[in-house]
Structure formats: structure tokens, C-alpha cells
Amino acid sequence: MDTANFISTKMDSSQNKSSTRQAHRRRLPPEERVAQILDAALEQFSQHGFNATRMDDIARACGLSKGGLYVHFGSKDAVFEALLERALTRTNWDELPQLAQGASARAVATWIVDRLHAALLEPQSIAILRLLISERQRVPTRLEQWREGVLRMRAQQVTARIHDDLAASISPDSVLARHPWLALSPVMHTVLWQALFGEGTAPDDDARQAHIDLLCALLE
Numbered sequence: 052m053d054t055a056n057f058i059s060t061k062m063d064s065s066q067n068k069s070s071t072r073q074a075h076r077r078r079l080p081p082e083e084r085v086a087q088i089l090d091a092a093l094e095q096f097s098q099h100g101f102n103a104t105r106m107d108d109i110a111r112a113c114g115l116s117k118g119g120l121y122v123h124f125g126s127k128d129a130v131f132e133a134l135l136e137r138a139l140t141r142t143n144w145d146e147l148p149q150l151a152q153g154a155s156a157r158a159v160a161t162w163i164v165d166r167l168h169a170a171l172l173e174p175q176s177i178a179i180l181r182l183l184i185s186e187r188q189r190v191p192t193r194l195e196q197w198r199e200g201v202l203r204m205r206a207q208q209v210t211a212r213i214h215d216d217l218a219a220s221i222s223p224d225s226v227l228a229r230h231p232w233l234a235l236s237p238v239m240h241t242v243l244w245q246a247l248f249g250e251g252t253a254p255d256d257d258a259r260q261a262h263i264d265l266l267c268a269l270l271e
Contacts, residue, residue, distance in 0.1 A: 085123055087113050089137060092130045097178045101131065101186050131186070135193045138179040139200040160266035163209050164259060167238045170205065177245050184246065202239070206231040213270065227269040234269075237262040
């Protein structure tokens with residue numbers, strides 16, 4: 052490459068980097084900026100661990116100065132707390148498509164499994180679970196909130212959906228009515244599997260369909 056072309060290429064590269072930085076640092080509404088910071092923080096925590104990640108790393112990852120980051124969060128712990136809070140409030144089943152009343156057992160089972168997979172197997176949910184496991188001594192209260200706010204709440208939502216759609220055909224003495232957490236067991240197995248072995252993995256190639264079949268058997 053001749054000198055003129057080399058200089059031109061370097062200038063183009065510098066301009067592209069400058070444009071990227073300017074795009075990152077453009078003024079955003081506070082809620083959008085906070086979401087951008089949390090996404091960058093989750094990526095940094097996941098790659099390097101909480102202890103090894105610095106506020107400088109988070110600022111750099113989202114294209115902010117360190118001072119710009121401190122406008123929104125006063126410490127790395129505050130960023131971590133906000134990440135966990137977002138994970139606890141992210142999925143609202145009330146905002147998702149509902150079944151027609153009187154749906155069949157298989158339709159109810161499929162709806163439940165789809166909702167559980169959407170809420171619990173989303174990559175950010177898996178990343179948050181890994182953080183909770185690795186930092187459980189640091190945030191025991193948040194770990195308990197995840198258990199209550201995600202697992203127990205999902206079990207209650209499953210029970211409510213079964214009651215609303217199959218009240219006339221399911222016995223209150225059925226094992227699923229008495230132990231609604233059983234509806235979550237297959238997907239939690241997959242959640243833990245992915246937390247250990249990576250997103251996209253599962254204990255069985257037909258894990259989702261097996262979950263639906265299991266719910267149908269319990270409902271019937």
C-alpha cells in the first residue's frame with residue numbers, strides 16, 4: 052500500500068472510531084442511558100467477573116466518561132443492584148398474550164411452557180443467574196428476592212392460569228394443584244444446565260416438548 056493510501060485508510064479508521072464514540076456519547080433520555088449502562092455492565096461482569104470489573108471498564112463499554120457513568124451510578128455495587136432489580140421486574144405475564152378461557156389441557160401446557168421459556172431462558176436471565184450464584188455471599192437478599200420474585204411468582208402464575216382455564220376439569224387434589232412448583236421443575240433443570248454449560252444447551256434435545264407432555268400428564 053502506498054503512503055497516500057495508508058494515510059487515507061488510517062484517517063477513515065479514526066473517523067469511524069470517532070463517529071462511534073460520538074454515537075455512544077450523544078445525549079440520551081436517562082432511562083435509555085441507564086439501560087445502556089446496565090447492558091454494558093452485564094457484559095463486563097459476565098466476561099470478567101464482578102470483582103475484576105472496574106467502573107472504568109463499564110464506562111468504556113458503553114462509550115461514557117467515568118464522570119458520565121457516576122452521574123447515574125455512584126458505585127459498582129449500585130450498578131449490580133440495579134441489574135438485579137431489572138431482572139426481577141423485567142417480565143410481566145399480564146402484558147403477554149392470554150389464552151381464551153376454556154382452552155384444552157395441551158393448549159394451557161404449551162402456553163405455560165412458552166411463557167416460562169421466554170422469562171427464564173432468555174440469555175440475560177441466564178447471565179444474571181450466573182452472577183447471583185457467583186456473588187451470592189455479597190447479595191444474599193437479592194438471591195432470596197430472585198427465588199421469591201421469579202420462581203415463586205412464576206409458580207403462582209402457573210397455578211392461576213391452570214385455574215382460570217381448566218377449573219372445571221382439574222381436581223383441586225391433583226398433584227399439580229397441590230405442588231405448583233412442579234410445573235417449573237423441567238425448565239429450571241434447563242436453566243441450571245445452561246448456567247453451567249452455556250446458552251442453547253439442554254439436558255435433552257426434546258426438553259421443551261417433554262415439558263409440555265409432562266404438564267399434560269399432570270393436568271389430566
